[in-house]
Amino acid sequence: MGPQHPMTHGLWTLKVKVDGETVIDTEPDLGYIHRGVEKICEARDFTQITTYCDRLCYASANTWSHSYIYAVEDLLEVEVPERAEYIRLIAVELQRIASHLMWLGAYGPDTGNLSIMVWCLREREMMMDLLQELSGSRMHYNFPRVGGVKRDLPHGFAQRARAKVSLFLNRIQEYEALFDESTIFLIRTQGVGYAKPEEMVNHGVSGPNLRAGGVNYDVRRAHPYSVYSELDWEPPVERPSIKGADCYDRYRIRIEEMRISALMVLEALEKIPRGADTYHEPGDPAILAKAPSRAPEGTSGFHHFEDSRGESMFYLAGGGEARGKHPYRVSIRSPMFLTIPYASKCMIGYKVADIPAIMGSFDPCIGETDR
Amino acid sequence: MGHIVSTETQRSAAQDLAAAVSEMDGITAEVLERSSGTSPRNVVVVNCPPERWRVLAENLRNTQGVDYCSMITGIHWPEGGPEKNWEVIYHFLRMAVSDPPVIGGMVEPIITDPTKVGGIRVPLEIEVRINLPETREPSVASVQDIWVGADWNEKETWDLVGIDFEGHVGMRRVLQPHETPTGFHPLQKQHKLRYHDFEEMYDDAQGFLRKPSDSGKIK
Numbered sequence: 001m002g003p004q005h006p007m008t009h010g011l012w013t014l015k016v017k018v019d020g021e022t023v024i025d026t027e028p029d030l031g032y033i034h035r036g037v038e039k040i041c042e043a044r045d046f047t048q049i050t051t052y053c054d055r056l057c058y059a060s061a062n063t064w065s066h067s068y069i070y071a072v073e074d075l076l077e078v079e080v081p082e083r084a085e086y087i088r089l090i091a092v093e094l095q096r097i098a099s100h101l102m103w104l105g106a107y108g109p110d111t112g113n114l115s116i117m118v119w120c121l122r123e124r125e126m127m128m129d130l131l132q133e134l135s136g137s138r139m140h141y142n143f144p145r146v147g148g149v150k151r152d153l154p155h156g157f158a159q160r161a162r163a164k165v166s167l168f169l170n171r172i173q174e175y176e177a178l179f180d181e182s183t184i185f186l187i188r189t190q191g192v193g194y195a196k197p198e199e200m201v202n203h204g205v206s207g208p209n210l211r212a213g214g215v216n217y218d219v220r221r222a223h224p225y226s227v228y229s230e231l232d233w234e235p236p237v238e239r240p241s242i243k244g245a246d247c248y249d250r251y252r253i254r255i256e257e258m259r260i261s262a263l264m265v266l267e268a269l270e271k272i273p274r275g276a277d278t279y280h281e282p283g284d285p286a287i288l289a290k291a292p293s294r295a296p297e298g299t300s301g302f303h304h305f306e307d308s309r310g311e312s313m314f315y316l317a318g319g320g321e322a323r324g325k326h327p328y329r330v331s332i333r334s335p336m337f338l339t340i341p342y343a344s345k346c347m348i349g350y351k352v353a354d355i356p357a358i359m360g361s362f363d364p365c366i367g368e369t370d371r
Numbered sequence: 372m373g374h375i376v377s378t379e380t381q382r383s384a385a386q387d388l389a390a391a392v393s394e395m396d397g398i399t400a401e402v403l404e405r406s407s408g409t410s411p412r413n414v415v416v417v418n419c420p421p422e423r424w425r426v427l428a429e430n431l432r433n434t435q436g437v438d439y440c441s442m443i444t445g446i447h448w449p450e451g452g453p454e455k456n457w458e459v460i461y462h463f464l465r466m467a468v469s470d471p472p473v474i475g476g477m478v479e480p481i482i483t484d485p486t487k488v489g490g491i492r493v494p495l496e497i498e499v500r501i502n503l504p505e506t507r508e509p510s511v512a513s514v515q516d517i518w519v520g521a522d523w524n525e526k527e528t529w530d531l532v533g534i535d536f537e538g539h540v541g542m543r544r545v546l547q548p549h550e551t552p553t554g555f556h557p558l559q560k561q562h563k564l565r566y567h568d569f570e571e572m573y574d575d576a577q578g579f580l581r582k583p584s585d586s587g588k589i590k
Contacts, residue, residue: 030545030546031544031545031546031547031548034546034547036557038531038558039557039558039562039564040564042564043564074405074406077406079406196470197468197469197470197471198438198468198469198470201438201439201466201468202438202439202518202519202520203519203520204439204440204441204518204519204520204521204523204524205520206439206466210468213470213471214471214478214479214480214481215468215469215471215480215481215483216480216481216482216483217466217468217483221374221375221485222376222464222466222485222494223412223464223494223496224375225412229375234374237480237481237482238480239477239478239479239480240471240478240480241478242473242476242478244470300460302462302498304441304462304464304496311441311464313441313442313462315442315444315460315462317446328446329444329446329558331442331444331460333441333442333462337523337527338520338523338524341522341523370546371546
């Protein structure tokens with residue numbers, strides 16, 4: 001199946017061995033859009049790399065550039081102003097909602113429900129409007145800066161964000177009604193593609209896929225970064241069946257996550273230091289700290305980050321070309337790179353027709369997988 | 372608010388792990404305090420000679436409860452001297468995740484309260500560094516059978532950096548095409564990035580006439 005197949009959500013091949021209609025063995029084949037981002041980054045300034053990180057995943061650009069920025073700040077030892085951390089949190093959580101909406105919109109057609117796609121893209125547009133107000137761009141934001149953010153919250157942003165996020169919280173109920181009462185959707189997802197938490201951790205699967213298995217492990221909670229520890233929130237957890245988490249659990253967990261993210265945005269708008277209505281000019285020390293541009297040889301920085309699809313991470317070694325202005329080595333940990341092989345194993349024993357439902361439920365993104 | 376592992380708990384857990392690992396032959400470990408955003412974090416950094424890596428890995432997995440292999444990074448240091456020509460860096464997380472129990476036929480989700488965890492259930496970040504001597508065929512023991520998550524990471528590290536993993540079953544190209552020439556690993560430092568100048572980009576936008584400046588040379 002693939003590289004061109006509706007199941008793949010990208011460009012990769014799944015080699016399937018079948019016995020009649022039953023899948024007995026699978027092997028994924030990746031690398032179709034390997035662009036060599038890690039090598040390119042070795043010849044770029046630390047500030048230039050953010051742009052490349054945005055392009056790792058078009059559905060979740062902001063989380064990737066933030067993931068990189070935290071690693072750079074670990075490398076260069078930069079202290080970020082608290083207001084900037086709150087703005088970043090708002091941007092990342094809005095992006096998480098947009099990414100999950102993109103997933104839900106794509107998963108509907110996978111499981112025989114076409115109208116949900118248009119509904120989800122409608123709400124995703126609201127999130128992208130908000131992010132566009134923040135960053136000036138629609139898909140690839142290039143929003144965070146080493147030491148802070150590009151711009152402060154614009155005038156009236158808080159009001160519009162509250163209105164849109166509250167409207168979105170109501171609309172989630174519509175999705176639930178559309179999905180949870182659709183017999184076709186339930187038949188295709190319930191009891192299909194079981195995954196056990198211990199097995200997932202051993203295989204390197206994390207994020208929503210892991211929490212669907214009834215474990216409340218979340219990098220934002222276990223290794224708190226940014227200001228996640230200041231907000232009042234709990235990672236959502238599903239109650240799986242005895243065999244493990246099925247596709248339906250993985251759908252439920254993303255619905256809950258969108259809800260939690262929306263509530264986090266609302267809370268962060270309340271708690272942001274000096275209020276959400278204050279505006280600082282770009283470059284103001286309240287939103288952007290001074291950062292060195294060179295990293296000496298022998299230094300390294302890394303940061304575990306909760307991406308929309310699991311734990312992402314950058315490892316940076318300092319002391320590259322241009323007297324330390326470039327990193328010597330950039331290494332990217334993509335959650336989907338390890339999830340796709342595991343998801344392929346989950347399919348064994350099910351029918352060929354279940355493959356799109358199982359693969360789609362893990363939320364694959366090939367841009368970040370192939371890098 | 373603040374349902375997080377306290378810094379003291381994390382620090383003492385990190386020190387416990389570092390002390391336990393340091394007792395092994397030839398292995399040194401220390402706890403580094405780094406900051407992320409507003410909160411400090413404690414990272415265990417372990418230096419391990421390549422021949423002791425299997426023993427350390429088994430100890431980490433079976434005694435210390437390190438259950439999640441996050442990433443494997445290979446670095447080529449052509450000017451690093453005879454002792455450190457190649458470096459392999461492993462990043463682990465201790466997640467302490469187990470399957471939820473079944474009570475009365477129903478699965479009961481595990482809601483861990485991070486403020487109450489202790490012992491080997493405290494979440495930790497672990498970094499293991501292995502220096503490899505100067506050689507044309509760097510290799511280190513595979514841990515594919517200990518953490519399945521290391522499987523594809525090792526494939527990727529071999530594919531891009533060219534560090535081989537002894538005992539790895541089913542090594543193959545993952546990100547590069549299958550027909551890539553043997554011995555070509557793009558993240559080794561002898562392969563330089565090439566730039567095309569301004570005119571070249573306009574005269575030949577599709578790049579059909581372009582030839583790499585080092586074509587014909589043995590790589």
